[in-house]
Amino acid sequence: MRGEFNGLQKKIIDENPYAFYVHCYAHRLQLVVMSVASSCSSIHDFFEYISLIVTTTTTSCKRRDALTEAQHQDILDRLESGEISTGRGLHQSSTLSRPGDTRWGSHHTTLLRLDQMWSSVLKVLSTVDEYGRGPSQAAGLIEKMESFKFVFILKLMLKLFGITNELSKVLQRKDLNIVLAMELVNDVKARLATFRESGWDNLFGDVQEFCGANSILVPNMDEVIPVRGRSRREGRTVT
Incomplete structure (x- = not known):
């Protein structure tokens, strides 16, 4: 262009x-x-795993049907327990969508659905690992999903995409002009700066709540661990 x-x-x-x-x-x-x-290598790896999760759970009609059925049953169970309430347009059946390489707004939709269908996705992955023909990556994907780091990046990217995707939709309106566009960009930059400076407590609280609800171990944040991408023998550590 x-x-x-x-x-x-x-x-x-x-x-x-x-x-x-x-x-x-x-x-x-x-x-x-x-x-x-x-x-960021951690974020890059995260989206590689997201693609594998979507592919593994939706690669066939049988798996897509199993995912839809698992989600439907999960919604019924949560309604019965009072965890969620009924309402027009709420808790519609859906499936995981493959994110596009060039339109990162689609990644927001994929992450939202994974967040909403968490237990259903794990159930399908367990079924694939147990009854699938030949070796599969399902067991490794379950282990990856049920890690604090995966959940942390999921919640972080949901918050970031929630801001940038909202701007993306507004920027595509036909009645938008260049002056308003610049104002919107500056507003989003300010929101991102605020999130970076004072958003940790809310983000970490959301992650802890999610991990607690899904039996995922929350590590001690003061524990010393090796620097990512470096061998333990180098002795380079961080908290």
Whole structure:
């Protein structure tokens, strides 16, 4: 689109040299989110596991049906126990969706559904591991999902995508102008800065609550552990 030799903007400027090119703000936002997420090895690995989880649980019609049935039964059990309430448009049946490589807004949907269908996904993975033909990654994925680190990154990315995805949708409105777009971008930057400076307690509280409800061990945050990507023999540790 913006290529200086053969891009669409170059062809338009050849016809009208007074045309002014503005790169799509929604696309710029997607590129920023993708670049930042990919630059952190832990986040990159997390989304690799997300893709494997989605593939393993939805690779066949039988597994998709099993996931839908497990979620349906989970909703009924939670309604009966009073954990959730009924209402129009609430607790609709759904399935895991594969995130797109170029539209990171789709990752938000995938993570939301995984969060909502947590027990159902684990149940299907257990079934795949027990009755699947040949070796599978299901057992390893269960172990990965039921780790504090996985849950922490899940909750972190849900909060971040909740902010950036909201901006992405607004930036795609037809009635948006460049002045309002800049104001919205500045507002989101301020919200992200606030989250970084004072959002830890709420985030950690959400993670602890989720781990407690799903029998996931919460580590001692003061415990000394090796630096990620380094051998224990190097003696490089962090809390």
